Amino acid sequence: MKIIITGGAGFIGSAVIRQYIQDTNHEIVNLDALTYAGNLESLESVSGDTRYHFEHVDIRDVDELKRVFEQHQPDAVMHLAAESHVDRSIDGPADFIQTNIVGTLNLLEVSRSYWTQLDEGRKASFRFHHVSTDEVYGDLDETGMFTEETSYEPSSPYSASKASSDHLVRAWNRTYGFPIVITNCSNNYGGYQFPEKLIPLVTLNALDGKPIPIYGTGEQVRDWLHVDDHARALRLVLEKAEVGQTYNIGGHNEKTNLEVVKIICSLLNKLVPNSPYVPHESLITYVADRPGHDMRYAIDASKIENDLGWTPDETFETGIEKTIKWYLDNSEWCQHVQDGSYQRERLGSGDKK
Numbered sequence: 001m002k003i004i005i006t007g008g009a010g011f012i013g014s015a016v017i018r019q020y021i022q023d024t025n026h027e028i029v030n031l032d033a034l035t036y037a038g039n040l041e042s043l044e045s046v047s048g049d050t051r052y053h054f055e056h057v058d059i060r061d062v063d064e065l066k067r068v069f070e071q072h073q074p075d076a077v078m079h080l081a082a083e084s085h086v087d088r089s090i091d092g093p094a095d096f097i098q099t100n101i102v103g104t105l106n107l108l109e110v111s112r113s114y115w116t117q118l119d120e121g122r123k124a125s126f127r128f129h130h131v132s133t134d135e136v137y138g139d140l141d142e143t144g145m146f147t148e149e150t151s152y153e154p155s156s157p158y159s160a161s162k163a164s165s166d167h168l169v170r171a172w173n174r175t176y177g178f179p180i181v182i183t184n185c186s187n188n189y190g191g192y193q194f195p196e197k198l199i200p201l202v203t204l205n206a207l208d209g210k211p212i213p214i215y216g217t218g219e220q221v222r223d224w225l226h227v228d229d230h231a232r233a234l235r236l237v238l239e240k241a242e243v244g245q246t247y248n249i250g251g252h253n254e255k256t257n258l259e260v261v262k263i264i265c266s267l268l269n270k271l272v273p274n275s276p277y278v279p280h281e282s283l284i285t286y287v288a289d290r291p292g293h294d295m296r297y298a299i300d301a302s303k304i305e306n307d308l309g310w311t312p313d314e315t316f317e318t319g320i321e322k323t324i325k326w327y328l329d330n331s332e333w334c335q336h337v338q339d340g341s342y343q344r345e346r347l348g349s350g351d352k353k
């Protein structure tokens, strides 16, 4: 297959591309605008392969999208390009609307017009896989889990924009018979994640002896999944799921943010025992909570387990240790991605005018 992957220079997209090039014979077109969150360094291990192509394209640019489809004649699209950070969506929601909603509309329309003119065989096997988040469901009380039937109740500009894009993708299936699949996944972690997200932020701040910010009481519960497990699930859904299906993907790893931070601190105490900042827990600093912060997310992943036989390989304990070691071993990558404007400052407090 030849697959266009949007957002392939980001955290999850780059993990998917590394797997595709290393583990399959598929040809991959990475379509990415290289925003602050996109880094081609994350693809160095595969970028020399003849089955890997890069297109520096913004999904807001319809003409460029048309050119890429015309030129590459893909068999499938996996759509990950998005503005993805909740805190940034609080400070500046407009980019989220433009990329996550309008950009998805552009991609749907260009893909549909390309798909319409395919011969019957290629038309029947074509897939548009939209990659989304569990945050579209809003939050949960202390019990219960999100299933594929849970109604949408997004809380942040980010999750509202992702929910809108999910609705568009489903409507393109209902209205035009366009062959889509959708996945909604819980919080990912692993190497190559931009250090504005909880796990790399805490790790790098702790290594530098900087305060480790905990939003509110830190009692918010998230379900964590290692990015390589997510990437395997995405590949499986693209290749095996029936048209029109939705799958929730999660790791059965519910932890409060405070628990996650304490696990990272104790791993760092073990892995860098000579650091002047041991015990790293002493760097924990409580800050004002995120406005509209969801209390708990939990994913019921039984549908993908039963239908497609997917289960995660990593437990949180194995995955988090690998992840922390990755950040310790890849300080150059961490340095390079922060050479731009982002310096791990607090975002999304709601204070920015």
Ligand SMILES: NC(=O)c1ccc[n+]([C@@H]2O[C@H](COP(=O)([O-])OP(=O)(O)OC[C@H]3O[C@@H](n4cnc5c(N)ncnc54)[C@H](O)[C@@H]3O)[C@@H](O)[C@H]2O)c1
Binding pocket: 006, 007, 008, 009, 010, 011, 012, 013, 031, 032, 033, 034, 035, 036, 037, 038, 039, 057, 058, 059, 060, 079, 080, 081, 082, 083, 084, 085, 099, 103, 131, 132, 133, 134, 162, 184, 185, 186, 187, 188, 189, 194
């Ligand atoms: N990170 C998570 O925990 C998580 C969980 C579930 C779902 N998701 C979804 O998975 C997808 C990927 O998430 P991620 O964490 O890898 O995000 P990321 O922020 O690391 O990467 C996003 C990528 O999209 C690119 N991009 C942004 N705007 C673009 C535009 N207008 N045109 C083309 N490219 C553009 C960026 O350059 C970057 O390479 C997103 O759709 C996100 O909503 C993420």
